[in-house]
Amino acid sequence: MRVALLILLGLIIGVIGTVNVMNALSQRNPMPKAVMHTMGYHMGELGHALKAKQCDVAKIQQHLLRLQSTATDIVPVFGMADKPFAAAADNLQNKLQLALQAAPADCPALAAVIMPINQACKSCHEKYR
Numbered sequence: 001m002r003v004a005l006l007i008l009l010g011l012i013i014g015v016i017g018t019v020n021v022m023n024a025l026s027q028r029n030p031m032p033k034a035v036m037h038t039m040g041y042h043m044g045e046l047g048h049a050l051k052a053k054q055c056d057v058a059k060i061q062q063h064l065l066r067l068q069s070t071a072t073d074i075v076p077v078f079g080m081a082d083k084p085f086a087a088a089a090d091n092l093q094n095k096l097q098l099a100l101q102a103a104p105a106d107c108p109a110l111a112a113v114i115m116p117i118n119q120a121c122k123s124c125h126e127k128y129r
Contacts, residue, residue: 031077035070042067043121046114055107061100067117068096080128088124095120 042063049055074089099113 029077031073035073035077038070039067039121042070043114043117046110050107050111050114053107055104055110057103057105060104060110064096064100064113068093068100071096085124085128088120088127092117092120092124 046060046063049059071089071093074092075086078085080086095116099117102109102113104110104113
């Protein structure tokens with residue numbers, strides 16, 4: 001009987017502890033994940049346009065502008081004081097600026113401007129993910 005009560009008490013304490021941990025985890029800042037999901041969405045749309053060979057100039061520009069806008073939020077949202085991280089974010093912003101200036105009007109031009117952007121994303125993800 002005593003053993004059963006101790007097991008029941010242990011289970012109750014475990015459930016209470018689990019609830020407290022889950023509450024603490026749910027209060028984390030959702031912004032870093034949201035920024036990466038937003039950027040992933042726009043990169044995905046550009047990738048889908050390339051695969052479908054339907055590279056509409058207006059849509060390309062819209063997605064590149066959204067990527068550039070969202071990329072400016074990376075450093076403040078992640079709140080990292082790491083200089084290489086800030087340099088990687090600046091590199092991405094520069095690549096996006098160059099892509100916008102190039103104004104890709106067809107799929108081969110889009111593929112050419114996306115490659116450096118993908119490389120900038122990949123290098124940062126390899127180091128900080």
